[in-house]
Amino acid sequence: DAGITQSPRHKVTETGTPVTLRCHQTENHRYMYWYRQDPGHGLRLIHYSYGVKDTDKGEVSDGYSVSRSKTEDFLLTLESATSSQTSVYFCAISEPPETFIYNEQFFGPGTRLTVL
Amino acid sequence: GENVEQHPSTLSVQEGDSAVIKCTYSDSASNYFPWYKQELGKRPQLIIDIRSNVGEKKDQRIAVTLNKTAKHFSLHITETQPEDSAVYFCAAEEDSWGKFQFGAGTQVVVTP
Numbered sequence: 001d002a003g004i005t006q007s008p009r010h011k012v013t014e015t016g017t018p019v020t021l022r023c024h025q026t027e028n029h030r031y032m033y034w035y036r037q038d039p040g041h042g043l044r045l046i047h048y049s050y051g052v053k054d055t056d057k058g059e060v061s062d063g064y065s066v067s068r069s070k071t072e073d074f075l076l077t078l079e080s081a082t083s084s085q086t087s088v089y090f091c092a093i094s095e096p097p098e099t100f101i102y103n104e105q106f107f108g109p110g111t112r113l114t115v116l
Numbered sequence: 117g118e119n120v121e122q123h124p125s126t127l128s129v130q131e132g133d134s135a136v137i138k139c140t141y142s143d144s145a146s147n148y149f150p151w152y153k154q155e156l157g158k159r160p161q162l163i164i165d166i167r168s169n170v171g172e173k174k175d176q177r178i179a180v181t182l183n184k185t186a187k188h189f190s191l192h193i194t195e196t197q198p199e200d201s202a203v204y205f206c207a208a209e210e211d212s213w214g215k216f217q218f219g220a221g222t223q224v225v226v227t228p
Contacts, residue, residue, distance in 0.1 A: 031214050042122070042205055042218040043160065050214060058215070059117070090159065094214065103148060103214055107159040 003027050004108040006091050012114045019078040021111050023091030025071075032074040033092040033105065034058075034066065036085075043090065049074055081115045088112050118143040118210045122219025129226055135193040137222045139206035142187065148209040149189050151180060154221075155202045163204075164191070196226045 003026030013019050023032060033048040035058075045058030047066040055066050063085060065077045078085055091108040119142040129135045141149075147168040152160035166173045166180045166189065173180050177196075182189040193200055206219040 035218075040125075040220055042220040043207075044218070045215065048215065059217075096214065103209060103216075104150065104162055104165070105216070107161070109159050 004091060004093055004106060006089075006108040006111045008111060009109065010112045012116065013081055014116050015082055016080050019081050019113065019115075021076045021089055021091075021113070023074040023076070023108055025074075025093050027093060027095070027106070028071060029093040029095040029106075030071070031094045031096065031103075032068065033094075034064070034074065034076045035090045035092065036060065036087040037090060037110075038087050046076065046089075078113075081113075083115050086113060086115045118146060118208050118217040120206060120208050120217045120219045122206050122222060124222060125220065126223045127225070129196050129224070131196060131198060131226055131228050133196055135191075135196055135200070135224055135226075137191045137204055137206070137224075138188060139190070139208075139219050140186075140188040141208040141217070143208065143210060144184075144187065146208040146210065149180070149182060150207050150209075150216075151191050152205045152207065152218075153202045154205065160205060193224075196224075198226050198228060200224060201226045 005024045007022045034046040035043040044060045049055045049068040067075045089111045092105040094103050094105045122139045150165035153163045154160040166182050177194045179192040203221045207216045
């Protein structure tokens with residue numbers, strides 16, 4: 001597995017509380033992504049980053065914010081958690097090859113978040 | 117943006133039989149189509165991919181075909197084994213580099 005870790009791996013929190021998930025990589029890959037995985041929906045992109053301080057929204061970004069102050073760390077914040085944000089969250093990384101032909105993503109181990 | 121549909125959602129096969137999963141996509145500008153396998157409780161991992169300038173690619177018991185005209189691509193697993201039991205996801209890279217749209221996944225169960 002690529003050098004990607006996520007913390008925490010499991011978290012239970014209450015509605016209305018802020019939550020921050022961390023993704024850490026040791027591969028020096030430029031691109032980083034946050035996905036959520038829910039039954040019947042596959043993997044849906046929340047936010048992604050194409051460099052330090054460069055981020056963009058995915059298809060399900062409402063209620064989430066991100067920050068990337070260092071190449072190796074990508075933080076996902078739920079400002080005020082809701083029960084609909086109960087999910088498994090995966091971080092992914094990739095590095096564009098010089099020819100920009102393809103883009104293999106490597107996934108972290110996931111964080112299971114439960115919002116009560 | 118890109119939209120990817122994946123069928124079937126579940127697939128049960130006898131050990132030794134073949135399994136086929138199909139995906140369609142909407143953005144004709146998409147050029148890269150990876151397939152991921154996710155075992156229970158694990159992270160998704162790339163098993164095979166195909167680029168738009170190729171019609172078919174094989175890797176041992178796994179093959180992927182792409183029909184750009186019809187905008188669909190398929191995963192073929194031959195001689196299935198119990199360890200092939202997992203959820204499989206197809207994906208298409210959107211026109212803007214680095215963003216992917218994933219299918220909803222196919223739960224494959226291989227029974228001995």
